[in-house]
Amino acid sequence: MKFAKLTASTLAIAAVSAAAATARDNVQVAGSSTVLPYASIVAEAFGENFDFPTPVVESGGSSAGLKRFCEGVGENQIDIANASRKIRDKEIAACAANGVTDIIEVRIGYDGIVFASDINGQSFAFTPSHWFNALSPEVMVDGALVANPYTMWNEIDPALPAQEIQAFIPGTKHGTREVFEEKVLFKGCEDTGAMEALVAAKGEDDGEAACISVRTDGRSVDIDGDYTETLARVDANKNGIGVFGLAFYENNTDKLQVATMSGVVPSTESISTGEYPVSRPLYFYVKKAHIGVIPGLKEYAEFFVSDDMAGPDGPLAAYGLVSDPELAATQAAVAEEVPMN
Amino acid sequence: MTDATSGSGGASSLFTVDALTRKRNAAETRFRAYGIIAITVSLLFLVILLGTIIRNGMPAFQQSFITLPVHLDAAKLDKNGNRNPDDLKKVTTFGYGPLIDRALEVHVAELGIETPFTKAKELNPLLSASAAAIVRDQVLASPDLIGKTVEFRILASSRVDGYLKGRVTRDSVARDKSINAEHLDLADALRKEGVLTKGFNWDFITGADASESRPEQAGIGVSMLGSFFMMLVVLIFSLPIGVAASIYLEEFAAKNRFNDLIEVNISNLAAVPSIVFGILGLAVFIQFAHLPQSAPLVGGLVLTLMTLPTIIISTRASLKSVPPSIRDAALGVGASKMQSVFHHVLPLAMPGILTGTIIGLAQALGETAPLLLIGMVGYIASNYPNGIAEGFLNPNSAMPAQIYEWAKRADPAYYERAWGGIIILLLFLMTMNIIAIILRRKFERRW
Known part of the structure; x- marks a missing residue:
């Protein structure tokens, strides 16, 4: 019977493929979409210069990447997780529970977070306090904690343009959000004195949590997608101010103008000197157990942090990564496969 | 009675239009106008859509x-x-x-x-x-x-x-x-x-994906191969399984509660959002069966699950449309039930089955959501597969996933490539749909 033959052959194919599925010869990477551009540049150059196949780099966000990273050791698990924040203790514990114990942490450099608006709109000079006052549900007005009354930027500070407050900030699944909360909202909370009032009113933990919460009346919109979506939102709403990565902004200077933060214009230089306050380190995490099992894994990690790639004149810096001044130490740590702690 | 209508009062004549008729005629004219407006609006949208795609996408070539x-x-x-x-x-x-x-x-x-x-x-x-x-x-x-x-x-x-x-x-x-x-x-x-x-730009059609810093080098060729291998998997699995299931349900299965339940579930399955199949695929094929991540084989299996209900429903419809007299005649001359199905009913239903299959495949070809979860989106389609086994098992992307990925990247040149990719994907979908229409026109028999 024709059908019997067909079914038999499909089963045979399935069996063969399942058997062949055990060997993997390419490095698999997943995680932060902020690190993805850098990882793809490295992976491409790695494929060109080495005899190993080009590594596969998936996107999906730091948290999703680290979650998959911690699912276990083995050929059908990823080898490297990219992250735009440090791995959390909770995640290290989850890793350990699944047998992923020796994790090598590699810091590849720094990335700036910029605030940009439509090129034809008005220009802004922000401080963290401005952002806290614009986005927090409760702010300090005349020494008292009140529900956020602001609808225009110039109500917060007469020096800012008279423009409606409309912010597009990264959603909570992005590592960028954490940096935004810590370096902008939390800082603004302290600077405006709202921190003391909130802690006094709600207790230490709840007060600090209230510092980084954002208003929910539509003035602040969480973007769960990528920077392209933020750009489209800013394009559609000329009053909007978006939160972008420095590299993304530098590729779209014809559509966006960048705001200064505490008087500093973001650039690779001002970030590397630490003048520009809103920056964060980027990482990737390697499973030590996979080194030696997956061909090319260690070579890829070493190539990533080599001077040719991650150095100040390398292609990563050209794309927008702020080179790590302590790169040599990182190179040594990767070469010796030093795990965390 | 005849007097009443033709004579006194001159109430109605076929030659003079009375108020009621005028009202009915006006309603009909209005209805036709609505129809024409609706068609014009949808055509306008189609033209705008295609125009935008072509205008934005042509530079990529x-x-x-x-x-x-x-x-x-x-x-x-x-x-x-x-x-x-x-x-x-x-x-x-x-x-x-x-x-x-x-x-x-x-x-x-x-x-x-x-x-x-x-x-x-x-x-x-x-x-x-x-x-x-x-x-x-x-x-x-x-x-x-x-x-x-x-x-x-x-x-x-x-x-x-x-x-x-x-x-x-x-x-x-x-x-x-x-x-x-x-x-x-x-x-x-x-x-x-x-x-x-x-x-x-031949490299755009045949090339591999490139990294973020060199959009000029990026091509859709490797992900096209990925889509091809995925469609092969979908065809190999979903056609035999789908056809066998529908023949059994339509021709052999007894009418009882249990089979009704199966039928309802197949219809429900057709309405399940495709992302759900992606989650299922991640759990079953990758985490349980240990198939490789990002592989077209897994993508194909996931899309098979998605396509099966479509194929079963269309196959059953075309089996149903074969008149019972054909079955009766075959049984009457002494054929077994199976012979009547495979020798007479199935060949007559074939055009309908193929049409359903092609439309199911076209739907699967354009699907991105389930591929997000099995690791086919990212910088993936960078290596050409060496041979058929690698084609199924090596990490690869698919055309819609590649387009999605390009649209996300920072360099505006990638945005242009995304539109170019849409043109290629649309060409594939149109070809498949045209083949389906030709098959239906040419071979379908009506009774």
Whole structure:
């Protein structure tokens, strides 16, 4: 019977493929979409210069990447997780529970977070306090904690343009959000004195949590997608101010103008000197157990942090990564496969 | 009665239109007008949609090249002078980069073009970062070239390419870190000399994905192969399973509660959002069955689950449309139930089954959501598969996933490629749908 033959052959194919599925010869990477551009540049150059196949780099966000990273050791698990924040203790514990114990942490450099608006709109000079006052549900007005009354930027500070407050900030699944909360909202909370009032009113933990919460009346919109979506939102709403990565902004200077933060214009230089306050380190995490099992894994990690790639004149810096001044130490740590702690 | 209608009062005549008839006629005219408006509006949207796609996507099929004689300096590329392939490999693309910048500087000087640039490195923004890899590959393939001056056709950088296509202007590069207006002046001069040319972009159709920093090199070819292998898996699994299931349900299964339950569930399955199949695929095929991640085999299996209900429903409909007299006649002359099905009913239902299958495949071809979860979105479609087994098992992307990925990337040149990818995907879908229509028109029998 024709059908019997067909079914038999499909089963045979399935069996063969399942058997062949055990060997993997390419490095698999997943995680932060902020690190993805850098990882793809490295992976491409790695494929060109080495005899190993080009590594596969998936996107999906730091948290999703680290979650998959911690699912276990083995050929059908990823080898490297990219992250735009440090791995959390909770995640290290989850890793350990699944047998992923020796994790090598590699810091590849720094990335700036910029605030940009439509090129034809008005220009802004922000401080963290401005952002806290614009986005927090409760702010300090005349020494008292009140529900956020602001609808225009110039109500917060007469020096800012008279423009409606409309912010597009990264959603909570992005590592960028954490940096935004810590370096902008939390800082603004302290600077405006709202921190003391909130802690006094709600207790230490709840007060600090209230510092980084954002208003929910539509003035602040969480973007769960990528920077392209933020750009489209800013394009559609000329009053909007978006939160972008420095590299993304530098590729779209014809559509966006960048705001200064505490008087500093973001650039690779001002970030590397630490003048520009809103920056964060980027990482990737390697499973030590996979080194030696997956061909090319260690070579890829070493190539990533080599001077040719991650150095100040390398292609990563050209794309927008702020080179790590302590790169040599990182190179040594990767070469010796030093795990965390 | 006849008197009443034809005579007194002159109430109605077929020749004079009364108020009620006028009202009914007006209602009909209005209804027709609504219909025409509805069709015009939808056609208008279609035209706008297609127009936007073509306008945004066509530039992706053009690509700028720089034809450049490069002196392959033996002192730099082969320090030992023995042309040993292993030694040659030690010179990475970083070693080739300055060589090519220098070649462009020399060539520009030879052509007598005045530039404000003093260092070779300053000319680099005109060239694609892929140049070094192109030259290196060729040198490794034929080491005899070392020491000679060889002409290479190198991709222009995405900004220069965009300038030739009108996407990048002198205004838009005013604050651009990677290129400035003087580079564009040089590009104009090189274009006049015939060094910088624009041609059809075959690499876009056949090429592999490229990294974020070189959109000019990116192509949809590898992900097209990924889609092809996925469709093969879908066809191999869903056609036999779907047809066998529907023959059984339609021809053999008894009418009882249990079979009704199966039927309802198949209809429900057809309405399940595709992302759900992605989650299922991740849990079952990757985490439980340990199939490789990002592999077209897994993608195909997931899409099979999604396509099965479509195929079962359309197959059952076409089996149902075969008149019972055919079955009765076959049974009447002594055929078994199975013979009547396979010799008579199935051949007559075949056009309908094929149409359903092709439409199911077309639907699967355009599906992205389940692929997000099984790791097929990202920088993945970078290696051509070597042979059929690798085609199924090596990490690859699919056309819609590639388009989605490109649309996310920072460089506007990638946005253009995303639209170009949409054109190719639409061509595939249209071809499949046209084949389905032809099959239906040509072979379907009506009773």
